[in-house]
Amino acid sequence: MRAIACHDGEMTIADVPTPTVADNEVLIRVAAAGVNRADLLQRRGLYPPPPGASDIIGLEVSGTVVDVGGHITEFRTGDQVCALLSGGGYAEFVAVPASQVIPLPTGVSLHDAAALPEVACTVVSNLLLTAHLQPGETLLIHGGSSGIGTHAIQLAKHLGARVAVTARTPEKLAACRDLGADITINYADEDFVEVIKEAGGADVILDIIGAKYLQQNVAALSTGGRLVIIGMQGGITGELNIAQLLAKRAAVIGTTLRARPTYGPGSKAEVVAATLETTLPLLSNGTIKPVVDSRFPLADAAAAHARLDSGDAIGKVLLIVDE
Structure with missing residues (x-):
């Protein structure tokens, strides 16, 4: 063959x-x-x-x-x-x-x-089986216009969640809005932490970046929030503010599928x-x-x-x- x-x-x-x-x-x-x-x-x-x-x-x-x-x-x-x-x-x-x-x-x-297959299984395993996303919760998706992101927006909206996404161009943000995203953040010129905090914090964050966003992601979590890291595009080693994590009773979870x-x-x-x-x-x-x-x-x-x-x-x- x-x-x-x-x-x-x-x-x-x-x-x-x-x-x-x-x-x-x-x-x-x-x-x-x-x-x-x-x-x-x-x-x-x-x-x-x-x-x-x-x-x-x-x-x-x-x-x-x-x-x-x-x-x-x-x-x-x-x-x-x-x-x-x-x-x-x-x-x-x-x-x-x-x-x-x-x-x-x-x-x-x-x-x-x-x-x-890869995106559907990744989204189900992380949003449902791992993070247990609930109706009414706020989900932040980094890379909202990616294959995983575009699928996650649609499933999360069906589940009744409020969806925020980050992306780097107006075209990508528009595509995310067309799929149902409620909050779109251009990470090139906006601070996603401040935007999400103003929206009440993220109950779940689906993160493909890894180390580069670790501190910011924890800061963006609401009380009881769950940060699920599925990628390392921003590096593999970062500092974690444990005091902030404890105060929020939050969780940082890493998963892989392959x-x-x-x-x-x-x-x-x-x-x-x-x-x-x-x-x-x-x-x-x-x-x-x-x-x-x-x-x-x-x-x-x-x-x-x-x-x-x-x-x-x-x-x-x-x-x-x-x-």
């Missing part, structure tokens, strides 16, 4: 063996693959795949089931699906545990469905099951829609990475594999 091979940060098309399915897996003919910041890090040698995972880049795909393992009853050949992966997405075929496969939502195109086990408590299977229950109906009835910034052929993976790395994308960048 064709797949993207990566050597010293350079990506090229290569012929590699087609994977075979284990008893708990399905084989998917890939239609499209989502591009994520983790992919950029892996390409640079900074984010190796978990033990046992494919070393081919790619954490989510959409496509058609072409083979099923001996223990699989919930999917069959011909089913259109999307899937959360530990790796292997930039290829014509991928084998994935059936517990990480999501049926194609009604009304979502097969290509656009590749924009869903390194979770396949099964068991806190596993990918558990997150996908919660996503199927919570988000799949909202995708099928149009309450939540995938936001796609751009599409690139598989052979142009480098251009797709450049688009995401530019910081200009609004929503997801996709690789189209079946054309």
